[in-house]
Amino acid sequence: MKYSEVKDDEIMHYLLGGLAETEQMALEEAFVSDPNIFTLVAEVENNLIDDYVRGQLAPRERELFERNFLTSPDRRRRMEIAKSLLPGLDRIEAPGANHTATVENPVRRRRFFSFSFKPQIALNLAMASAGLLMATSGAWLLQENWRLRQELRIAQENAARQAHELARQIDNERQQNVRLANEIAQLRSRPAPQITPSPSMTAPGFVTLLLASALRYPGAGDIPQLTVPPNTGQVRLVLKMEDSGYPSYRAEIQSASGMGILTVDNLKPTLRRSVATFTVFVPSDKFTAGVYTLTLNGVGKNGEADILSKSSFRIEKR
Numbered sequence: 580m581k582y583s584e585v586k587d588d589e590i591m592h593y594l595l596g597g598l599a600e601t602e603q604m605a606l607e608e609a610f611v612s613d614p615n616i617f618t619l620v621a622e623v624e625n626n627l628i629d630d631y632v633r634g635q636l637a638p639r640e641r642e643l644f645e646r647n648f649l650t651s652p653d654r655r656r657r658m659e660i661a662k663s664l665l666p667g668l669d670r671i672e673a674p675g676a677n678h679t680a681t682v683e684n685p686v687r688r689r690r691f692f693s694f695s696f697k698p699q700i701a702l703n704l705a706m707a708s709a710g711l712l713m714a715t716s717g718a719w720l721l722q723e724n725w726r727l728r729q730e731l732r733i734a735q736e737n738a739a740r741q742a743h744e745l746a747r748q749i750d751n752e753r754q755q756n757v758r759l760a761n762e763i764a765q766l767r768s769r770p771a772p773q774i775t776p777s778p779s780m781t782a783p784g785f786v787t788l789l790l791a792s793a794l795r796y797p798g799a800g801d802i803p804q805l806t807v808p809p810n811t812g813q814v815r816l817v818l819k820m821e822d823s824g825y826p827s828y829r830a831e832i833q834s835a836s837g838m839g840i841l842t843v844d845n846l847k848p849t850l851r852r853s854v855a856t857f858t859v860f861v862p863s864d865k866f867t868a869g870v871y872t873l874t875l876n877g878v879g880k881n882g883e884a885d886i887l888s889k890s891s892f893r894i895e896k897r
Contacts, residue, residue, distance in 0.1 A: 585609060585616050590623040595640060596647030604732075607725035628654075632662045759853050763821055766854065767791070785813035785860065790873060790890040792820035802870065804893040811863045816873055816892075822848070822855040823887055825877035830859045835870040846875075866894045 585606070592598050593606050610616040630636050631644050649655050769791070788805040807814060816832075828848065832840040841861050848855035857875060872891050876884040 585619065587619075587623055590620050591627065593620075594624055594627055594648055595643040597643065604725075604728060607728065611725055628658050628661050632658065632665050762852075763854065766819055784811075785815045785863075786811055787815040787817060788892055790816060790818045790892060792818060792875075792888040793890055802891050802893050804895060806895045806897065807863050807866065808897055814861045814863050814866060814894075816859045816861065818857040818859075818873065818875060818888065818890060820855055820857075820875075820888055822850055822853050823877050825885075826880055827878045828857065828887075829876040829878055829884060830857065831874045831876070832859070832861060833872050833874070835872075840865050840871065866896070868894055868896050870894075 589598075589606070593603060598606065610620045627636075627644065627648070631641065636644060649658065786805060786807055788803060790803065805814065827844075828846040830841075830843040830846050832842075834840060841859075843859055846857060846859070848857045850856075859873065870891060870893050872889055874886060875888040875890075877887050878884050
C-alpha cells in the first residue's frame, strides 16, 4: 500500500475498529514499512483523542472510541493527559483574553532571556511535548499491535497444518485397520482346502493340510481331509488365526478317542501384520486313518494356558 493511497477516513475507521481483518493487516504493514504513513496514523490518532475530550465526535464515533480504542491502558492514559490539558488550552484560545507580564529590571531580563516570556508559549511547549509523547506511544502501540497480529496469524497457520497432518495420519490408520479386518474376515470365511498330493514316482517328504481356526467341532461334512501317500515322512499342519499376543503357545494333537498323539511346547508363530501362522510337523507313522483334533493353547507369563482354537481333521492313508 502506497502513502498516497491511505486516507484520513480509512485510518479513522482502523482506529475505531471499523475495518475488516484483511484491511487492518494491509494498513499495519503499510505504516510499518512507510514512515510517512506511520506519521500520518499518529497524527490522526492524536486528533481523534483531541476531538473526543472536546466532545466533538458523533455519538456513533464516540461509542466506537470508548468500546474499541480505549481498550489499551496506554491509550486511556493519553486520553486522561489530553483531558487534563484541555482547560488551560481553552483559556488561551478564548477570544478577548489579555496576557501581560511585569518586568521590574529590563537589564536583568535581557541578560537572562532573549525573548519576552508569555504563558501561552510555555503552554504551547507543554502541549507540543505531550503531543510528541502521545504520538510516540501511539506509534509503538501500532507497531506492537501489528507484531502480535503477525504472531497470531503464524500460530494459527501452524495449528491448522498440525491438525491437517494429524487428520491425515488418523485416516491412514483407519484405512489400514479396515484392510486388515477384511483380510482376517476373508481368511475366516475361506473353506479349508483338501490337499491331495499328486502321484509321483517317489514318495513326498511331507504333505500339508491347512486348518481354519475354530473353537467348536465342525460337522462331519465340514472336516478337512488329508490323504497321506505311502512312505510319506511327515504331515505338516498349518493353522492361521489372528495374533493373540501370548509369549508362547502349545499345540496338542489327539485322536477322536482322546488319546494324545503329539504335544509341542514353546511354539512360535510366523507373524505377518496381525495374522499369526502356526506350523506343526508330525511324523506320518503316528497317524492311522481316522479323525484327529489340533488344540492350540496360548501360554501366559505365569504359565497358565488358554484354549484359543480346536481344529478337527481327517487322515486317510493309501
